[in-house]
Amino acid sequence: xxxxxxxxxxxxxxxxxxxxxxxxxxxxxxxxxxxxxxxxxxxxxxxxxxxxxxxxxxxxxxxxxxxxxxxxxxxxxxxxxxxxxxxxxxxxxxxxxxxxxxxxxxxxxxxxxxxxxxxxxxxxxxxxxxxxxxxxxxxxxxxxxxxxxxxxxxxxxxxxxxxxxxxxxxxxxxxxxxxxxxxxxxxxxxxxxxxxxxxxxxxxxxxx
Amino acid sequence: xxxxxxxxxxxxxxxxxxxxxxxxxxxxxxxxxxxxxxxxxxxxxxxxxxxxxxxxxxxxxxxxxxxxxxxxxxxxxxxxxxxxxxxxxxxxxxxxxxxxxxxxxxxxxxxxxxxxxxxxxxxxxxxxxxxxxxxxxxxxxxxxxxxxxxxxxxxxxxxxxxxxxxxxxxxxxxxxxxxxxxxxxxxxxxxxxxxxxxxxxxxxxxxxxxxxxxxxxxxxxxxxxxxxxxxxxxxxxxxxxxxxxxxxxxxxxxxxxxxxxxxxxxxxxxxxxxxxxxxxxxxxxxxxxxxxxxxxxxxxxxxxxxxxxxxxxxxxxxxxxxxxxxxxxxxxxxxxxxxxxxxxxxxxxxxxxxxxxxxxxxxxxxxxxxxxxxxxxxxxxxxxxxxxxxxxxxxxxxxxxxxxxxxxxxxxxxxxxxxxxxxxxxxxxxxxxxxxxxxxxxxxxxxxxxxxxxxxxxxxxxxxxxxxxxxxxxxxxxxxxxxxxxxxxxxxxxxxxxxxxxxxxxxxxxxxxxxxxxxxxxxxxxxxxxxxxxxxxxxxxxxxxxxxxxxxxxxxxxxxxxxxxxxxxxxxxxxxxxxxxxxxxxxxxxxxxxxxxxxxxxxxxxxxxxxxxxxxxxxxxxxxxxxxxxxxxxxxxxxxxxxxxxxxxxxxxxxxxxxxxxxxxxxxxxxxxxxxxxxxxxxxxxxxxxxxxxxxxxxxxxxxxxxxxxxxxxxxxxxxxxxxxxxxxxxxxxxx
Numbered sequence: 001x002x003x004x005x006x007x008x009x010x011x012x013x014x015x016x017x018x019x020x021x022x023x024x025x026x027x028x029x030x031x032x033x034x035x036x037x038x039x040x041x042x043x044x045x046x047x048x049x050x051x052x053x054x055x056x057x058x059x060x061x062x063x064x065x066x067x068x069x070x071x072x073x074x075x076x077x078x079x080x081x082x083x084x085x086x087x088x089x090x091x092x093x094x095x096x097x098x099x100x101x102x103x104x105x106x107x108x109x110x111x112x113x114x115x116x117x118x119x120x121x122x123x124x125x126x127x128x129x130x131x132x133x134x135x136x137x138x139x140x141x142x143x144x145x146x147x148x149x150x151x152x153x154x155x156x157x158x159x160x161x162x163x164x165x166x167x168x169x170x171x172x173x174x175x176x177x178x179x180x181x182x183x184x185x186x187x188x189x190x191x192x193x194x195x196x197x198x199x200x201x202x203x204x205x206x207x208x
Numbered sequence: 209x210x211x212x213x214x215x216x217x218x219x220x221x222x223x224x225x226x227x228x229x230x231x232x233x234x235x236x237x238x239x240x241x242x243x244x245x246x247x248x249x250x251x252x253x254x255x256x257x258x259x260x261x262x263x264x265x266x267x268x269x270x271x272x273x274x275x276x277x278x279x280x281x282x283x284x285x286x287x288x289x290x291x292x293x294x295x296x297x298x299x300x301x302x303x304x305x306x307x308x309x310x311x312x313x314x315x316x317x318x319x320x321x322x323x324x325x326x327x328x329x330x331x332x333x334x335x336x337x338x339x340x341x342x343x344x345x346x347x348x349x350x351x352x353x354x355x356x357x358x359x360x361x362x363x364x365x366x367x368x369x370x371x372x373x374x375x376x377x378x379x380x381x382x383x384x385x386x387x388x389x390x391x392x393x394x395x396x397x398x399x400x401x402x403x404x405x406x407x408x409x410x411x412x413x414x415x416x417x418x419x420x421x422x423x424x425x426x427x428x429x430x431x432x433x434x435x436x437x438x439x440x441x442x443x444x445x446x447x448x449x450x451x452x453x454x455x456x457x458x459x460x461x462x463x464x465x466x467x468x469x470x471x472x473x474x475x476x477x478x479x480x481x482x483x484x485x486x487x488x489x490x491x492x493x494x495x496x497x498x499x500x501x502x503x504x505x506x507x508x509x510x511x512x513x514x515x516x517x518x519x520x521x522x523x524x525x526x527x528x529x530x531x532x533x534x535x536x537x538x539x540x541x542x543x544x545x546x547x548x549x550x551x552x553x554x555x556x557x558x559x560x561x562x563x564x565x566x567x568x569x570x571x572x573x574x575x576x577x578x579x580x581x582x583x584x585x586x587x588x589x590x591x592x593x594x595x596x597x598x599x600x601x602x603x604x605x606x607x608x609x610x611x612x613x614x615x616x617x618x619x620x621x622x623x624x625x626x627x628x629x630x631x632x633x634x635x636x637x638x639x640x641x642x643x644x645x646x647x648x649x650x651x652x653x654x655x656x657x658x659x660x661x662x663x664x665x666x667x668x669x670x671x672x673x674x675x676x677x678x679x680x681x682x683x684x685x686x687x688x689x690x691x692x693x694x695x696x697x698x699x700x701x702x703x704x705x706x707x708x709x710x711x712x713x714x715x716x717x718x719x720x721x722x723x724x725x726x727x728x729x730x731x732x733x734x735x736x737x738x739x740x741x742x743x744x745x746x747x748x749x750x751x752x753x754x755x756x757x758x759x760x761x762x763x764x765x766x767x768x769x770x771x772x773x774x775x776x777x778x779x780x781x782x783x784x785x786x787x788x789x790x791x792x793x794x795x796x797x798x799x800x801x802x803x804x805x806x807x808x809x810x811x812x813x814x815x816x817x818x819x820x821x822x823x824x825x826x827x828x829x830x831x832x833x834x835x836x837x838x839x840x841x842x843x844x845x846x847x848x849x850x851x852x853x854x855x856x857x858x859x860x861x862x863x864x865x866x867x868x869x870x871x872x873x874x875x876x877x878x879x880x881x882x883x884x885x886x887x888x889x890x891x892x893x894x895x896x897x898x899x900x901x902x903x904x905x906x907x908x909x910x911x912x913x914x915x916x917x918x919x920x921x922x923x924x925x926x927x928x929x930x931x932x933x934x935x936x937x938x939x940x941x942x943x944x
Contacts, residue, residue: 052249165880
């Protein structure tokens with residue numbers, strides 16, 4: 001099965017993007033590692049592997065995107081991690097990607113980085129990092145109004161926010177519904193981000 | 209079958225292995241300590257590895273030829289090695305040098321609270337802290353008073369730092385001195401600060417050893433920096449039985465500029481009708497405060513302007529201690545206008561410029577009258593101690609100042625800073641028929657350098673020179689500090705500095721020949737800051753010279769010292785949603801100044817002061833509570849009166865007060881009201897109802913004494929804060 005995917009991937013890569021088979025194979029390999037990563041060390045290692053691919057390729061933003069995604073996953077999974085440092089690293093990686101292409105997916109990295117930094121002290125940082133996270137979502141909507149991950153993150157941010165400042169289940173639910181709908185019709189290109197449906201469904205279950 | 213698979217596998221492995229080269233090695237820091245998590249990459253290839261917990265790495269690669277091997281990690285300088293890949297395994301070790309950057313560089317912590325203003329680490333007091341500290345009632349100075357080094361002086365406003373009087377502590381807004389940070393009050397009735405906490409990003413409180421950029425303060429500086437551009441346009445309102453305010457902040461569409469204004473009206477009539485006050489207010493205190501600001505983002509910097517106008521008035525009767533049933537009736541009013549303009553710009557290549565200018569004017573009108581039991585004015589007396597009760601006083605202070613600071617930061621973080629400052633101060637005074645006019649021009653120049661020997665060792669050396677036209681004297685004040693980082697988050701530092709301050713105008717107007725007063729600070733500090741916990745221990749010695757003596761004649765022959773040790777601990781993370789802090793100060797101080805016949809512990813000092821504060825936020829119900837307990841041992845009081853010759857003074861009576869204790873509570877609840885985010889706020893001070901005596905008032909001959917008590921035993925406060933953010937979040941949902 002995997003070989004078939006690999007073959008398709010190779011075929012696909014021969015198209016307009018002219019991606020080398022080596023690039024696709026390396027990306028596939030590390031995407032598997034990313035999905036199966038269990039520890040902070042695993043995630044840090046795979047983040048660095050993606051960054052190396054990005055640095056070597058010079059014209060691909062996806063490796064930087066995944067390197068940043070792996071960083072945010074460290075931050076979300078480990079409450080004891082240095083979320084300021086991780087947020088900064090993720091932002092740096094997203095900026096490296098944005099030098100190649102500005103897009104909604106990279107906005108989601110900035111959004112998650114800002115959310116992580118806000119979580120260090122939500123009471124004090126809501127007005128700075130909370131609003132920064134919100135601003136990146138708006139920027140993302142402008143670049144791609146139908147990106148399901150934006151709606152998912154918007155929903156998750158709203159869900160996590162207390163009702164008295166405009167958050168809560170009720171406000172979050174329509175965002176998750178919209179995200180789910182978009183996920184179901186989305187057809188991500190090879191190697192492009194596809195995560196989020198499972199997470200959306202988990203949140204939706206909590207909203208009911 | 210399995211055999212076949214094995215052979216195929218074997219063949220595969222060997223062929224792959226034959227084409228592969230292996231690079232192994234380890235990465236350490238300059239002290240030979242392993243660094244885990246370092247990225248080691250073969251440049252321009254995908255191949256690389258991450259070091260394990262022992263700092264080891266292993267890279268397998270099929271590349272051949274000459275390559276660059278790069279080791280990089282956050283906080284270290286990146287290192288490269290050139291290697292040639294053949295069939296031989298390669299061994300490559302790296303020793304990474306720690307990078308000196310804003311993130312990891314040590315900073316001087318001696319004397320300073322919240323140094324760096326959020327640049328790194330935690331600012332000890334944020335504006336939220338000021339709003340939520342129980343007992344502070346959103347007053348900046350009262351919140352700062354919970355920090356060690358500050359004394360609890362319940363009958364006066366202001367900061368009394370390490371045995372110093374309140375005029376030895378100066379406040380700065382965006383680099384400009386604030387001439388009169390407090391509303392005018394009658395004696396023994398403390399008043400509030402003029403400025404709302406929400407205007408500021410944070411507060412840096414220095415209890416000594418401060419930089420050469422600041423002068424004319426013997427004891428302390430409180431540095432307040434106003435907020436930058438707001439994140440979004442907003443309107444806010446504050447409603448309470450005592451105080452009401454309304455404010456608007458408008459952010460321009462391009463996000464590059466903003467303007468705003470606030471108006472605040474305080475009237476105590478209703479509150480004083482509900483909560484009985486000891487003094488008889490015939491004009492209940494009322495305050496008006498209006499402010500406006502604009503902020504413009506420039507190419508690489510920011511211009512900020514802030515202006516505030518305030519007015520207050522009150523009239524109060526107190527019993528005259530020298531008579532059987534007469535009263536002193538005092539009416540006072542004050543208006544104050546303060547303007548500050550500040551321009552910060554990064555000029556590129558590490559150069560930075562900060563220009564600030566301010567203009568302020570404050571006018572006090574005080575009239576005092578002796579009245580009989582039926583509030584009828586009394587005029588003719590032959591007794592001087594009653595004659596002096598009837599007076600009229602008008603005081604006007606104007607201050608114009610300009611300051612320029614140029615900074616150059618080199619790539620290794622070494623910094624030089626220099627600049628100059630000019631103040632034009634004018635004091636006009638009219639007491640009955642006597643009038644005085646005191647103009648002064650103060651010019652100062654300063655230079656300071658920060659030298660990083662390593663990222664763990666830094667020295668700051670500075671000097672400040674000042675010339676005052678009224679004193680006709682120049683002074684040169686050296687300042688120096690040293691900081692060394694012992695381990696992660698732990699720093700020891702030491703500071704030394706000389707500080708000069710002009711005598712207060714009320715002495716200068718009588719004795720224009722007076723010179724500078726002087727203090728020398730020696731401070732040693734240990735600070736540990738790890739993930740939301742903060743520990744600080746500081747010991748200090750402060751020497752006072754040339755203090756003002758008023759007896760037998762006005763001179764600079766006074767002197768004194770203060771020494772002590774202070775402890776502060778704050779923990780925001782060990783318990784979820786719980787933030788607690790403990791502070792303790794030991795102070796040993798004596799001074800011979802004013803009319804003191806000898807060296808005495810002044811009435812503004814207590815040997816031991818401690819406070820403990822707990823804040824807890826209950827997320828589920830959106831409610832927070834804050835409880836603060838403050839304790840101080842007794843303060844001395846003296847009746848110092850002239851002897852029969854009238855030329856020398858002696859202590860007729862003395863003692864120590866019963867100490868100070870208060871338990872304060874504040875509760876706030878977050879909710880929504882229509883489109884506004886709302887915060888309900890309630891607080892009460894001195895829950896235990898303790899009688900705190902601040903000192904004693906004496907009759908002219910010191911034969912009668914009366915305790916100085918607060919206007920009311922407890923204070924209560926209830927309020928509603930409303931905030932309308934012009935929130936575009938709704939749009940996203942509406943567009944679904």
